[in-house]
Amino acid sequence: MKTIYFDNAATTRVDDEVLKTMLPYFTENYGNASSIHFKGQEAKDAMEKSRKIIAKALGAKTEEIIFTSGGTESNNLALKGLFFWNKENNTGKDHIITTKIEHDCILNTCKWLERQGAKVTYLDVDEEGFVDLNQLEKSITDKTIVVSIIHGNNEIGTIQDMEKIGNICRKKGVLFHTDACQSFTKTFLDVKKQNLDLVTLNSHKIHGPKGVGALYIREGIKIVPLMHGGGHERKIRSGTENVSGIVGFGKAVDIANKKNVEKMIKLRDKLIEGILKIPKTRLNGAKEKRLCNNINVSFSNIEGESISGYLETHGICTSTGSACASHSLETSHVLKAIGLPPVQSNSTLRISISKYTTEEEVDYFLKVLPGIVEKLRRMSPIK
């Protein structure tokens, strides 16, 4: 059976070209980028080339990019790094503003920071998942360190208005951090035009390898490290750099292009249109400002995991809107924040496509889905 991979918001297939670029850095150019001999310099040059590519894609300076192990580490580093720098320097600032629709690595970092003395405001969102800008402005005080708002939401695909948020933060004199793991290379992101001070990026959502990410930190912003050691990455992230991973990350950014984004938008819209033809379905998240690869739909009266399970019998990989199928039985905090009742939340399916998705795959999916929904609805006591 052919695999149809519609779970690209979880992770993506590594691009062949990316893999090819990485391979020599395991067996030939295996040097430690900190070594002063030529083997070390080869590794360092390759790493700096990637740093340059990534910085350019953001409109940042090369030295403003810090490599990490991925999105989770970058998000932890941004928030913990800022909070503890302020604590260490007795600035009196202890307030963080974020939203109710962040990825768990932001929310759980914030919850932990609250136990370390931080005050955290969790902003509401409207039914499409957009942050309430008035509430944001009103929440900023003279104790606020940073506003951290996810760029493109991983569950419902809503893309926030970075310019407006950035302007509010600049006007009020607070830092602005965004988690751009899902949006990077898929929609406009520019640290200058959007007044971004810190940006979390990762590689494996964009056909790069897993285990590598980056944090953009605007020049002059001080944070304390999570990792203490040999002082790598401008003393912000000690530990021998993952050179092959960083090389792959750079290549993935380099080959990302608008054409692929346009292709994904077309297929996404075809999928949305086709799915919504099934009675009693509802699209979650923004209609217009939406990630090019994200579809999130609720199917009344049937359970997301069952839909996903039947799709799997056709070789189609999707994920559910609720976390039920993975680690916990709690319904999604994102779907709750947009006002979806728990019953609808349990009936949700996320489909996330990639540049490899074909029209044939989309057609096949749209062919099998209605029968699955009908079968499960026949099975369901809820009408």
Next chain:
Amino acid sequence: MTLNYSKKVIQNFQNPKNLGEIKNADGIGKVGNPVCGDVMWLYIKVEKNDKGKEIIKDIKFKTFGCAAAIATSSMITQLAKGKTIEEAEKISKSDVAESLQGLPPIKMHCSNLSSDALRAAIKDYKSKKKK
């Protein structure tokens, strides 16, 4: 499949047995809560066998839930069909789970409502009989 479901769970999820409802059922058991994610309705038809004992002649289900919920529903109908009321009442959560070659621990409670549903259906039958 999502989680490590056993072969038996997957079989019963893909091709559930005794799916549907029984018109004029002798007892109906309704358990679960859509907020938690699983709802099961179990219908039973009771008849006396040639020894004069009441047996579950027919049993059908309707379920809203995940793969485990559907598989446990399908399994309980197979375990209960043809059994006497006394025997059927004794079918436990672990009997259902064992017949399915086990369930992932996280699914043991939430999606293993089928024995509760069966007992609820038998209770419903008994209370109707009294009237």
